[in-house]
Amino acid sequence: MKVYEFKGFPNPARIRIALAEKGMLDRVDFVHVDVPSAEHRKDAFLKKNPSGAVPVLELDDGVFISECTAITEYIDQVDENSVLTGTGAEERARIAMYQRKVEAGFLDAVADFFHHATEGLGPDVEGYQNTEWGEHRKNVAIKTLYWMEEQLVGQEFLAGDRFTVADITAQAGFMFAGFSNMEIPEDCPAVKAYAERLANRESVKQAA
Numbered sequence: 279m280k281v282y283e284f285k286g287f288p289n290p291a292r293i294r295i296a297l298a299e300k301g302m303l304d305r306v307d308f309v310h311v312d313v314p315s316a317e318h319r320k321d322a323f324l325k326k327n328p329s330g331a332v333p334v335l336e337l338d339d340g341v342f343i344s345e346c347t348a349i350t351e352y353i354d355q356v357d358e359n360s361v362l363t364g365t366g367a368e369e370r371a372r373i374a375m376y377q378r379k380v381e382a383g384f385l386d387a388v389a390d391f392f393h394h395a396t397e398g399l400g401p402d403v404e405g406y407q408n409t410e411w412g413e414h415r416k417n418v419a420i421k422t423l424y425w426m427e428e429q430l431v432g433q434e435f436l437a438g439d440r441f442t443v444a445d446i447t448a449q450a451g452f453m454f455a456g457f458s459n460m461e462i463p464e465d466c467p468a469v470k471a472y473a474e475r476l477a478n479r480e481s482v483k484q485a486a
């Protein structure tokens with residue numbers, strides 16, 4: 279398998295974390311894509327992912343899979359030991375629910391803040407920026423942090439007492455927040471402790 283990525287960027291980090299959690303890092307060849315120079319907007323890359331974004335997984339039979347949730351689903355299912363996305367109808371649905379809520383409300387929102395209200399990835403990539411939209415999206419991200427605060431009181435991870443894909447998504451959001459100097463509100467102590475717990479996790483440290 280190959281993973282096309284830019285090491286240190288939040289979405290590629292989601293896949294590195296998933297692979298590390300599964301003990302599968304050595305089953306993948308990583309291929310560097312020069313995102314700040316807009317290599318991901320060239321035809322050769324767009325054939326792999328028409329959305330023009332990393333990461334992309336290439337399977338040994340030449341099939342390309344993009345979108346972190348889909349790639350993680352593959353990684354988690356391929357060894358029939360789905361520790362990140364859960365087993366059984368109820369657990370899988372619950373983890374998928376938390377994953378999607380933290381993706382839409384936190385990761386995607388803080389990514390929009392980064393791309394629109396800061397320098398983002400620089401002039402070769404950020405063709406259109408709208409500061410007002412970026413600031414609005416920051417407010418959405420902060421509102422989601424207050425929701426996460428409620429979830430995390432008395433609970434170690436977002437979807438329950440064990441690490442799942444929802445926590446990987448949250449970690450990517452914290453990375454974008456770090457790039458954008460967006461602080462976790464003082465009155466969200468459970469989120470602060472959670473972010474620190476994630477940062478100290480071995481798979482997360484390996485993905486940095």
Ligand SMILES: N[C@@H](CCC(=O)N[C@@H](CS)C(=O)NCC(=O)O)C(=O)O
Nearest residue numbers: 287288289290331332333345346347
């Ligand atoms: N929803 C996508 C997001 C992928 C994404 O936005 N990746 C960033 C890197 S962190 C990217 O390639 N950005 C390129 C750009 O903004 O032009 C996923 O889950 O894979």
